[in-house]
Amino acid sequence: MKIGVLGGGQLARMLSLAGTPLGVDFVFLCQAHDACAATVGEHLHARFDDKAALEQLATQVDLLTYEFESVPAESVEYLGSRLPVYPPPGALATARDRWHEKTLFNELGIKTADFINLNSFEDLQQAVPRIGLPAIIKTRTEGYDGKGQRLIRDESELAAAWEAMLDVPAIIEAFVPFAREVSIIAARSVSGELAFYPLTENEHRDGILRKSTALANDPMQGLAESYARRLLEHLDYVGVLAIEFFQVGDELLVNEMAPRVHNSGHWTIEGAETSQFENHIRAILDWPLGSTALRGHAVMLNLIGDLPDSKKILAQPHAHLHLYGKDERPGRKVGHITICAENEAEVNACIEAIGPV
Amino acid sequence: MKIGVLGGGQLARMLSLAGTPLGVDFVFLCQAHDACAATVGEHLHARFDDKAALEQLATQVDLLTYEFESVPAESVEYLGSRLPVYPPPGALATARDRWHEKTLFNELGIKTADFINLNSFEDLQQAVPRIGLPAIIKTRTEGYDGKGQRLIRDESELAAAWEAMLDVPAIIEAFVPFAREVSIIAARSVSGELAFYPLTENEHRDGILRKSTALANDPMQGLAESYARRLLEHLDYVGVLAIEFFQVGDELLVNEMAPRVHNSGHWTIEGAETSQFENHIRAILDWPLGSTALRGHAVMLNLIGDLPDSKKILAQPHAHLHLYGKDERPGRKVGHITICAENEAEVNACIEAIGPV
Numbered sequence: 095m096k097i098g099v100l101g102g103g104q105l106a107r108m109l110s111l112a113g114t115p116l117g118v119d120f121v122f123l124c125q126a127h128d129a130c131a132a133t134v135g136e137h138l139h140a141r142f143d144d145k146a147a148l149e150q151l152a153t154q155v156d157l158l159t160y161e162f163e164s165v166p167a168e169s170v171e172y173l174g175s176r177l178p179v180y181p182p183p184g185a186l187a188t189a190r191d192r193w194h195e196k197t198l199f200n201e202l203g204i205k206t207a208d209f210i211n212l213n214s215f216e217d218l219q220q221a222v223p224r225i226g227l228p229a230i231i232k233t234r235t236e237g238y239d240g241k242g243q244r245l246i247r248d249e250s251e252l253a254a255a256w257e258a259m260l261d262v263p264a265i266i267e268a269f270v271p272f273a274r275e276v277s278i279i280a281a282r283s284v285s286g287e288l289a290f291y292p293l294t295e296n297e298h299r300d301g302i303l304r305k306s307t308a309l310a311n312d313p314m315q316g317l318a319e320s321y322a323r324r325l326l327e328h329l330d331y332v333g334v335l336a337i338e339f340f341q342v343g344d345e346l347l348v349n350e351m352a353p354r355v356h357n358s359g360h361w362t363i364e365g366a367e368t369s370q371f372e373n374h375i376r377a378i379l380d381w382p383l384g385s386t387a388l389r390g391h392a393v394m395l396n397l398i399g400d401l402p403d404s405k406k407i408l409a410q411p412h413a414h415l416h417l418y419g420k421d422e423r424p425g426r427k428v429g430h431i432t433i434c435a436e437n438e439a440e441v442n443a444c445i446e447a448i449g450p451v
Numbered sequence: 452m453k454i455g456v457l458g459g460g461q462l463a464r465m466l467s468l469a470g471t472p473l474g475v476d477f478v479f480l481c482q483a484h485d486a487c488a489a490t491v492g493e494h495l496h497a498r499f500d501d502k503a504a505l506e507q508l509a510t511q512v513d514l515l516t517y518e519f520e521s522v523p524a525e526s527v528e529y530l531g532s533r534l535p536v537y538p539p540p541g542a543l544a545t546a547r548d549r550w551h552e553k554t555l556f557n558e559l560g561i562k563t564a565d566f567i568n569l570n571s572f573e574d575l576q577q578a579v580p581r582i583g584l585p586a587i588i589k590t591r592t593e594g595y596d597g598k599g600q601r602l603i604r605d606e607s608e609l610a611a612a613w614e615a616m617l618d619v620p621a622i623i624e625a626f627v628p629f630a631r632e633v634s635i636i637a638a639r640s641v642s643g644e645l646a647f648y649p650l651t652e653n654e655h656r657d658g659i660l661r662k663s664t665a666l667a668n669d670p671m672q673g674l675a676e677s678y679a680r681r682l683l684e685h686l687d688y689v690g691v692l693a694i695e696f697f698q699v700g701d702e703l704l705v706n707e708m709a710p711r712v713h714n715s716g717h718w719t720i721e722g723a724e725t726s727q728f729e730n731h732i733r734a735i736l737d738w739p740l741g742s743t744a745l746r747g748h749a750v751m752l753n754l755i756g757d758l759p760d761s762k763k764i765l766a767q768p769h770a771h772l773h774l775y776g777k778d779e780r781p782g783r784k785v786g787h788i789t790i791c792a793e794n795e796a797e798v799n800a801c802i803e804a805i806g807p808v
Contacts, residue, residue: 110491111468116761117774117786119490133476134467134491367768381761385768389746404473404738411724411742417474429474 095379096121098151100142100169101161102129104418104427105355108363109161110134112371118379123151130419142169152176159333159378163189163353164236180284180332180378181353188329189353192234193265199348202324206348207340209267215256221266222249228269231255233262243301245269270347272340276314277306279359280322281334281373284380288326289373290319291366291386294358296338302425306358306394308365314339317346325351334359334374357396357427364414364434365392390434391441395451397429402451407431412444452736453478455508457499457526458518459486461775461784462712465720466518467491469728475736480508487776499526509533516690516735520546520710521593537641537689537735538710545686546710549591550622556705559681563705564697566624572613578623579606585626588612590619600658602626627704629697633671634663636716637679638691638730641737645683646730647676648723648743651715653695659782663715663751665722671696674703682708691716691731714753714784721771721791722749747791748798752808754786759808764788769801 095118099106102124110120110131120135129137136154140147142165151158157178160170163186170183188194196206210221212231222229227249233242244255246266275298279291293312297305309315322337336356339346359370368376368384376383400422407413410433417429431451433444452475456463459481467477467488477492486494493511497504499522508515514535517527520543527540545551553563567578569588579586584606590599601612603623632655636648650669654662666672679694693713696703716727725733725741733740757779764770767790774786788808790801 107471111471114464114468114491114776115771115773117758117772117776119776134471376765382766384765387768401474408733408741409739411744414472415474416472419471419474419476 095119096155097375097378098123098155098158098173099131099135099161100124100158100165102126102131102137103161104130104420104429105161106131107134107418108360108369108371108416109159109355109374112363112369113375116372116375116379116381118375121151121154123147128421133419142166145172148172157378159354159374160186161354178378181335182330182332185329185331185335185353189351190235192232192350193263195350196265196267196348198328199325202321202328204321204324204348205345207268207270209265212264212266215253218252218256218266222246222252225266225268230267230269231259231264232267233259233264235263270340270342272342272347274341275338275349276309276312276318276341276346277336277338277356277358278318278322279334279336279356279362279370280319280326281370281377281383282326282331283377283383284332286327287377287383288323289383289386290315290322291359291362291370292388293318294361296358300425302396302398302427303357304396304398306361308361308388308392310388310391314341314346321346321348333377334370357430358394360416360430361392361394361432361434362386363416364432365389390436391438392432392434393441393445395431395433395445395448396427397431397451399424399426399428401428402431407448410444410447412440413448452476453512454732454735455480455512455515455530456488456492456518457481457515457522459483459488459494460518461487461777461786462518463488464491464775465717465726465728465773466516466712466731469720469726470732473729473732473736473738475732478508478512480504485778490776499523502529505529514735516711516731517543518711535735538692539687539689542686542688542692542710546708547592549589549707550620552707553622553624553705555685556682559678559685561678561681561705562702564625564627566622569621569623572610575609575613575623579603579609582623582625587624587626588616588621589624590616590621592620627697627699629699629704631698632695632706633666633669633675633698633703634693634695634713634715635675635679636691636693636713636719636727637676637683638727638734638740639683639688640734640740641689643684644734644740645680646740646743647672647679648716648719648727649745650675651718653715657782659753659755659784660714661753661755663718665718665745665749667745667748671698671701671703678703678705690734691727714787715751717773717787718749718751718789718791719743720773721789722746747793748795749789749791750798750802752788752790752802752805753784754788754808756781756783756785758785759788764805767801767804769797770805 102122281289293309336352338349362369412435414432459479638646650666693709695706719726769792771789
């Protein structure tokens with residue numbers, strides 16, 4: 095069994111590390127010379143719109159998945175005509191466009207912050223009184239890790255904000271004074287089997303995820319699962335789906351979804367019976383999904399920009415180091431640490447001993 | 452950091468799966484075309500005595516390890532003159548020869564079954580009255596999985612047994628009426644840090660390991676650790692070492708040692724805080740060793756000869772499948788399953804549900 099992956103970054107790398115023990119081989123289509131998944135699979139070095147490479151990939155593998163949503167629709171369409179592509183291209187198209195995505199959420203009765211579509215500066219001027227300030231302008235496509243977003247506090251900032259958006263389609267969204275951010279990682283197999291991981295609480299800094307904490311028996315678990323189930327079934331989804339929420343009082347407002355394995359689910363490698371990576375592979379192969387039960391308490395810390403002192407981290411008995419084989423660069427995710435222990439006190443002591451990362 | 456491995460089988464494959472998240476890359480020297488580690492590292496396709504390949508390997512990697520002990524001494528010596536080789540070549544030489552190995556055990560006060568060195572049929576005839584029958588003849592080198600061994604029950608079998616040994620150096624060893632077979636997996640780092648896993652009870656069939664059970668708080672743990680410590684320190688050992696024992700009453704008789712990661716330690720991937728594979732990598736890089744604490748109860752079942760029905764195994768919530776990417780062949784280790792759960796009853800129910808493998 096051979097799986098093709100569009101993308102060759104850390105998510106592709108961790109998919110292979112989880113799928114190889116299941117007897118699966120991997121081919122990564124990635125234009126980067128230093129694709130960090132290349133050490134654990136075959137690297138097809140080309141752009142996503144390279145027809146010959148897509149053709150070669152299609153003949154080499156049994157089915158196809160991807161590690162991020164910004165792949166050209168035409169490439170996915172072509173591959174979909176040749177072999178099974180999971181998650182389904184429709185889910186990819188929806189997730190790639192914030193306006194489509196949020197519109198779907200609302201249609202399915204899943205709450206979001208108020209939002210309005212923007213095609214022009216005039217649209218923005220008319221939208222502000224309806225949405226109120228502060229508000230956030232976000233490009234409809236291509237944004238991740240806080241890129242393509244701009245907070246507006248005051249009407250005087252409107253013109254500069256629109257200019258910074260480079261006149262691309264965007265939305266304006268009400269700023270949500272949330273109590274916390276949580277996400278759910280869910281999986282659905284080809285035959286429709288469902289699995290939901292325990293909720294994760296996420297802390298961001300400068301728009302980038304820094305810390306994820308797995309939550310045991312969180313009161314919002316049921317609501318998050320019901321939203322995830324609606325989405326998975328509506329989209330006839332196959333694979334792992336991540337959904338990010340803002341919690342306001344007893345409500346969950348969906349922020350966005352990611353049709354793939356997700357940074358906020360990295361703790362599942364040590365912290366759950368089956369990792370999100372293994373369950374993604376199982377789901378797309380239509381194999382039984384694995385248990386998502388917690389194994390103790392788990393917290394994940396992202397390593398951003400700088401490589402850590404590996405020895406210092408590994409000296410902590412409950413710390414598990416995951417480096418992605420990437421060079422240092424400001425703002426770049428170069429690895430993560432999962433701290434996993436029997437109880438919360440041990441986890442916190444370990445985080446303190448490691449210090450800032 | 453790049454590590455070279457002599458051998459490209461399942462042990463090499465699992466070393467890479469454990470070492471890749473630590474930011475380590477791997478090169479495997481292996482003459483097999485279908486080396487199953489080749490999907491998770493670079494495959495240098497050559498024999499162990501190919502000088503040019505050894506030269507290439509030495510220039511490509513930072514240090515060297517091996518996945519089995521039957522590598523030519525000259526190759527290891529050459530590599531050792533070029534870069535660090537762990538475990539140390541001396542330990543390899545000792546482990547490769549049963550007579551040297553057992554002689555060392557006794558010198559260190561570690562008990563074994565009685566044994567006598569054999570160079571000729573006359574030696575055998577003289578040894579039998581001293582050792583008694585039944586007894587086992589074993590080749591001094593190259594034996595594994597019960598190969599190169601022959602049980603003698605009666606003096607009339609002596610001539611045929613010696614002939615079957617093809618006149619190579621051998622030993623005769625008293626047959627041990629053991630209560631059980633256990634093994635310990637131990638690790639020692641370059642700076643001398645030590646770690647010991649909980650004892651494993653092993654069940655063999657036709658000379659091949661079938662089932663390993665991790666033992667919590669076994670009464671023989673202390674004795675096994677003291678023997679392992681003596682060996683590790685005497686050999687100035689670096690890396691993971693496995694030692695197999697026969698238990699007779701309250702005594703442990705050493706059967707043999709393996710200067711590498713070992714089949715009876717595969718349960719550590721899910722069943723211990725840090726796997727034997729990760730601790731081998733940490734030890735040879737002189738990084739802090741990881742905790743060897745148990746995570747629940749763990750049993751490993753080897754998959755011999757035939758590939759299993761993956762779906763049936765994965766339908767069991769506590770079963771973890773490890774396939775090695777090998778074709779089916781009678782007697783060949785093609786994978787293993789680890790069953791890991793909170794309590795023994797759950798583990799046993801899972802084993803029963805899976806059925807014979």
